Amino acid sequence: xxxxxxxxxxxxxxxxxxxxxxxxxxxxxxxxxxxxxxxxxxxxxxxxxxxxxxxxxxxxxxxxxxxxxxxxxxxxxxxxxxxxx
Amino acid sequence: xxxxxxxxxxxxxxxxxxxxxxxxxxxxxxxxxxxxxxxxxxxxxxxxxxxxxxxxxxxxxxxxxxxxxxxxxxxxxxxxxxxxxxxxxxxxxxxxxxxxxxxxxxxxxxxxxxxxxxxxxxxxxxxxxxxxxxxxxxxxxxxxxxxxxxxxxxxxxxxxxxxxxxxxxxxxxxxxxxxxxxxxxxxxxxxxxxxxxxxxxxxxxxxxxxxxxxxxxxxxxxxxxxxxxxxxxxxxxxxxxxxxxxxxxxxxxxxxxxxxxxxxxxxxxxxxxxxxxxxxxxxxxxxxxxxxxxxxxxxxxxxxxxxxxxxxxxxxxxxxxxxxxxxxxxxxxxxxxxxxxxxxxxxxxxxxxxxxxxxxxxxxxxxxxxxxxxxxxxxxxxxxxxxxxxxxxxxxxxxxxxxxxxxxxxxxxxxxxxxxxxxxxxxxxxxxxxxxxxxxxxxxxxxxxxxxxxxxxxxxxxxxxxxxxxxxxxxxx
Numbered sequence: 178x179x180x181x182x183x184x185x186x187x188x189x190x191x192x193x194x195x196x197x198x199x200x201x202x203x204x205x206x207x208x209x210x211x212x213x214x215x216x217x218x219x220x221x222x223x224x225x226x227x228x229x230x231x232x233x234x235x236x237x238x239x240x241x242x243x244x245x246x247x248x249x250x251x252x253x254x255x256x257x258x259x260x261x262x
Numbered sequence: 263x264x265x266x267x268x269x270x271x272x273x274x275x276x277x278x279x280x281x282x283x284x285x286x287x288x289x290x291x292x293x294x295x296x297x298x299x300x301x302x303x304x305x306x307x308x309x310x311x312x313x314x315x316x317x318x319x320x321x322x323x324x325x326x327x328x329x330x331x332x333x334x335x336x337x338x339x340x341x342x343x344x345x346x347x348x349x350x351x352x353x354x355x356x357x358x359x360x361x362x363x364x365x366x367x368x369x370x371x372x373x374x375x376x377x378x379x380x381x382x383x384x385x386x387x388x389x390x391x392x393x394x395x396x397x398x399x400x401x402x403x404x405x406x407x408x409x410x411x412x413x414x415x416x417x418x419x420x421x422x423x424x425x426x427x428x429x430x431x432x433x434x435x436x437x438x439x440x441x442x443x444x445x446x447x448x449x450x451x452x453x454x455x456x457x458x459x460x461x462x463x464x465x466x467x468x469x470x471x472x473x474x475x476x477x478x479x480x481x482x483x484x485x486x487x488x489x490x491x492x493x494x495x496x497x498x499x500x501x502x503x504x505x506x507x508x509x510x511x512x513x514x515x516x517x518x519x520x521x522x523x524x525x526x527x528x529x530x531x532x533x534x535x536x537x538x539x540x541x542x543x544x545x546x547x548x549x550x551x552x553x554x555x556x557x558x559x560x561x562x563x564x565x566x567x568x569x570x571x572x573x574x575x576x577x578x579x580x581x582x583x584x585x586x587x588x589x590x591x592x593x594x595x596x597x598x599x600x601x602x603x604x605x606x607x608x609x610x611x612x613x614x615x616x617x618x619x620x621x622x623x624x625x626x627x628x629x630x631x632x633x634x635x636x637x638x639x640x641x642x643x644x645x646x647x648x649x650x651x652x653x654x655x656x657x658x659x660x661x662x663x664x665x666x667x668x669x670x671x672x673x674x675x676x677x678x679x680x681x682x683x684x685x686x687x688x689x690x691x692x693x694x695x696x697x698x699x700x701x702x703x704x705x706x707x708x709x710x711x712x713x714x715x716x717x718x719x720x721x722x723x724x725x726x727x728x729x730x731x732x733x734x735x736x737x738x739x
Contacts, residue, residue: 183653187645201643203557238605242650242670253330 179223180214183239185247190219192255214261217252219245263729271533271542273735274540274577276375276697277463277697278326278357280316280684281365281456281547281571284311284424289445290568291292292458304426307556311424311564314361318609319346320340322635325682326572327354332633332679342637343565356697357463364391365455365571366421366429367406372455372504377447379414380430402506413596416726419444420467436546439489449549452571453484457546458575464542465505468577475577476538478502478512481525482546483687485516501544510542518717519632521545522574522691523731526713527539529578530588530733536693541578547571548687555685558642568636572684574693585738586703592618594714602728608658611714611732619734623659630695633683651714652678652714691715696735703737 178195182188190200192215199206216223219240224232287293288307296303317323317523321342324330329351339345352359360368366380367388380388389406392398419433432451435442455482465472480498487494498512515525522545529541553568581587594615600606600723616623631651640646659665665673679698685689692713702708716730 182645183650184645186640187643190643201558202561203642208518234601234605238603238608238654238657238661240657241660241667242604242653 178213179218180215181218181236183243185244185251188248189251189255192252194216196255196259204248214259215255216253217248219243220249220252264593267586267587267738269534269581270585270590271578271580272582272584272588273696273700274579274582275464275468276356276577276693276700277460277467277575278328278694278697279456279460279463279573280317280323280326280357280359281368281459281573282312282314282359282569283362283365283452283549283552283571284569285362285422285429286448286452286549286570286571287311287553287556287566288422289419289448289532289549290554290556291550293553293556294558306560307553307566308424308426310560310564310566312567312569316346316565317570318352318359319348319350320567321345322637322682322684323359323570324350324354325357326684328692329354329355329601332682332695332698335682336675336681340637341564341641343567356467357460358395360395360459361391362424363387364395367392368455368459369451370406371402372451372458372500377433377435377436378421378430378451379433380688384429385388395465396693397459398463417444419448439490441487441492450484450486450497452549453482453546454500454504455546456573457482457497457544457575460546460575461505461507461542461544463618464575464577470540470577473509475502475507475510475540475542477529477532477541478507478510479525479529479541479543480514480545481522481688482514483548483550483678484546485514497546498544501546507542517729517731518719518721519688519691520715520717520729520731521711522688522693523715523733526576526578526588526693527590527593527731527733529576530590533578533580534590538713539580542575543578543693544575545573545688545693546574547689551685551687555638555642555644558605562641564641567635568685570684570686570691572686574689576693576696584704586700587736587738588735589615589619589736591601592616592734594730596716596728596730598727602726604654605658607716607728607730608654611716611730612655612658612712613662615712615732615734622664623662624664624677625654626710626712627708628679628695628699629655629677630692630699630711630713632715633679633681633685633690633692633694634685635681638685639681646681648678648681649674671707688701699735703735706737710734
């Protein structure tokens with residue numbers, strides 16, 4: 178699962194939703210643990226696998242606007258809490 | 263060549279009104295769908311509704327009606343709903359907040375077909391409350407009479423107060439017409455009633471004769487119609503009639519959430535071209551959006567803040583000596599070819615119009631974006647909408663070499679305002695900031711402001727595109 182949201186707290190909530198289950202208990206994934214591997218589109222794992230010019234065209238501006246340090250910290254935290262396969 | 267800039271239209275006045283309607287919250291789209299699955303949820307909803315006093319004291323609502331500047335919210339502790347404004351009043355410089363008891367009367371006043379039946383005791387109270395707003399004549403208030411009693415027939419919908427008690431009914435429209443069921447007619451009437459209230463407020467603020475309004479452009483969410491034409495339109499003219507604008511015609515502009523800026527530009531164009539002198543852009547409230555983030559709010563055991571119908575009205579006219587101009591020579595528009603990435607959208611709506619005027623991103627004092635109230639959206643997991651927009655505009659400035667990367671974090675505080683508008687669909691789309699920008703543009707404390715709105719056309723399933731439009735207001739000097 179690749180996320181693109183811009184706010185660290187929102188990214189963390191979405192990441193939790195598709196791993197441990199919806200933390201807000203408001204949607205269909207409340208209490209449903211999908212355990213999907215989850216990354217943010219700006220993380221190197223995704224970015225380095227994308228065509229550079231397409232990435233720049235589609236994501237370039239959003240990335241400049243994002244607090245990527247905080248986003249990566251949030252999403253890596255969620256991944257770290259996932260049980261090992 | 264004649265100097266086009268000398269005839270740029272101006273904004274003459276802005277009104278912003280709220281009807282606090284907790285009893286109608288159950289008929290918002292999200293609550294209605296959830297209640298259909300689980301009727302027991304109603305008790306929980308009713309247990310999380312706000313009082314009228316709380317809705318009046320709610321800090322963002324005080325900003326909406328112009329009693330406080332948007333920037334004041336930065337000093338109000340979060341969550342805002344816990345920190346009511348001790349100086350709050352239901353009346354502000356550009357609008358007012360009316361109670362549901364008053365709104366029942368407006369709903370009845372908006373009803374030309376005997377669709378809404380409300381108990382006479384409730385209507386008597388409504389009439390008194392509406393009289394005290396100072397917006398309605400005795401003849402208009404006399405129209406708040408009880409309907410013929412036909413509204414409780416087959417398919418009728420009960421109207422409830424916040425405590426759950428039944429106060430009346432809304433009837434089905436034409437039998438078998440799925441675009442005129444009681445719930446849809448209630449949405450349309452709520453939009454008409456709140457929009458007409460904004461129009462009335464605008465007329466009082468300007469002191470102008472209602473008959474001087476020549477054209478009304480609707481920019482709200484509802485697309486009234488019938489089975490052959492679901493989006494038939496011209497709720498604008500219905501609002502004009504209700505507000506006494508006897509010499510006005512009108513039509514509606516539909517473009518999802520960027521309709522208000524489209525409408526503003528069209529209004530300005532009608533004025534500058536000389537077709538009409540006084541054009542009003544009006545957006546009524548959206549009943550469907552009441553309680554939209556309800557589940558997130560209930561999960562956090564907070565009050566259901568989406569209990570307000572919000573409406574705006576803006577008078578556009580020829581130059582009036584204040585020096586405030588709508589720059590129709592640099593309207594930003596998202597085209598079919600623009601593309602859907604954030605970069606493409608902001609290039610079209612921000613960079614392109616500024617380039618046309620020879621301006622850089624920091625040259626614009628204030629940007630008005632989608633001003634959704636984050637006190638409502640953040641707890642429900644939808645993020646801080648204006649903040650995200652401001653970061654992207656700042657990011658564009660970085661990419662254009664007009665800002666440093668370090669400027670992105672602070673851009674919102676300097677060139678933005680916090681979201682203060684109820685999550686009423688089209689209503690948060692930039693225009694409510696006009697009420698705050700206009701006096702500052704007039705006194706020179708603001709040099710210019712760019713109004714930007716985006717619309718999710720893809721929601722209608724006819725295209726994958728988004729849309730957007732922007733327009734700059736500045737001072738002639």
